[in-house]
Amino acid sequence: MPYLALIRHGESQWNLENRFTGWTDVDLSEKGVQQSREAGRRLHGSGYTFDTAFTSYLRRAIRTLWIVQDHMDQMWIPEFKDWRLNERHYGALQGEDKAAFQEIYGKEQVHQWRRSYAVRPPQLEPDDPRHARFEPKYRGLEPGEIPAAESLADTVHRVLPCWREQLQPRLRAGSDLVVAAHGNSLRGLVKYLEGIADDAIPHLDIPLAVPRIYEFGDDGAIRRCFYLREEGEEEL
Numbered sequence: 001m002p003y004l005a006l007i008r009h010g011e012s013q014w015n016l017e018n019r020f021t022g023w024t025d026v027d028l029s030e031k032g033v034q035q036s037r038e039a040g041r042r043l044h045g046s047g048y049t050f051d052t053a054f055t056s057y058l059r060r061a062i063r064t065l066w067i068v069q070d071h072m073d074q075m076w077i078p079e080f081k082d083w084r085l086n087e088r089h090y091g092a093l094q095g096e097d098k099a100a101f102q103e104i105y106g107k108e109q110v111h112q113w114r115r116s117y118a119v120r121p122p123q124l125e126p127d128d129p130r131h132a133r134f135e136p137k138y139r140g141l142e143p144g145e146i147p148a149a150e151s152l153a154d155t156v157h158r159v160l161p162c163w164r165e166q167l168q169p170r171l172r173a174g175s176d177l178v179v180a181a182h183g184n185s186l187r188g189l190v191k192y193l194e195g196i197a198d199d200a201i202p203h204l205d206i207p208l209a210v211p212r213i214y215e216f217g218d219d220g221a222i223r224r225c226f227y228l229r230e231e232g233e234e235e236l
């Protein structure tokens with residue numbers, strides 16, 4: 001029975017500082033490194049091994065994956081980076097203080113930006129130095145593919161082709177996969193996998209560095225889904 005482990009990166013420096021991050025390439029905090037080590041040890045201790053690993057173009061997810069693989073003695077497995085697993089693009093909010101913005105725009109507006117399905121945060125201007133079009137790593141993307149702000153719906157729209165082209169065919173062929181990604185790119189994937197309704201998605205939060213494991217049957221249907229927590233498996 002193939003399995004898929006989804007892991008949100010450990011705490012980043014901007015999670016710690018409570019700033020909107022999105023496509024900004026900040027690294028893990030010391031606590032994030034520690035959380036990633038624990039996730040790797042836990043997966044290893046529970047007997048998991050993976051055939052292939054996937055992550056985004058952002059270092060907090062890449063480093064989480066590497067730390068997990070190191071603690072599983074699995075640094076050798078093939079690893080693919082796909083920009084479509086990046087965090088949702090937070091537009092002009094990137095770098096801003098979440099609490100300060102709540103003071104200015106109100107709790108409800110900030111909640112809409114952070115958790116709703118369809119609301120897009122304010123866009124980055126094309127000449128804003130924070131725009132991803134200035135970053136060499138996105139050179140291979142079509143101009144229309146580089147976002148200036150994304151709703152969760154936009155994020156789902158680019159994550160799903162990655163699922164269909166990269167992840168699903170490998171699971172169908174019997175491979176066990178690990179994906180280290182982000183709070184909102186994983187919310188988008190989980191929404192699709194579990195058929196969560198648009199109006200129920202604001203209630204889904206993915207914790208930092210806790211493996212969320214899906215076991216699939218031979219028919220491709222999900223048999224079981226659980227978090228692998230320190231205290232043991234938590235069925236979902």
Ligand SMILES: O=C(O)[C@H](O)COP(=O)(O)O
Nearest residue numbers: 019020021022087114183
């Ligand atoms: O991009 C960010 O700021 C975080 O990774 C996720 O933030 P959120 O919990 O505000 O969506």
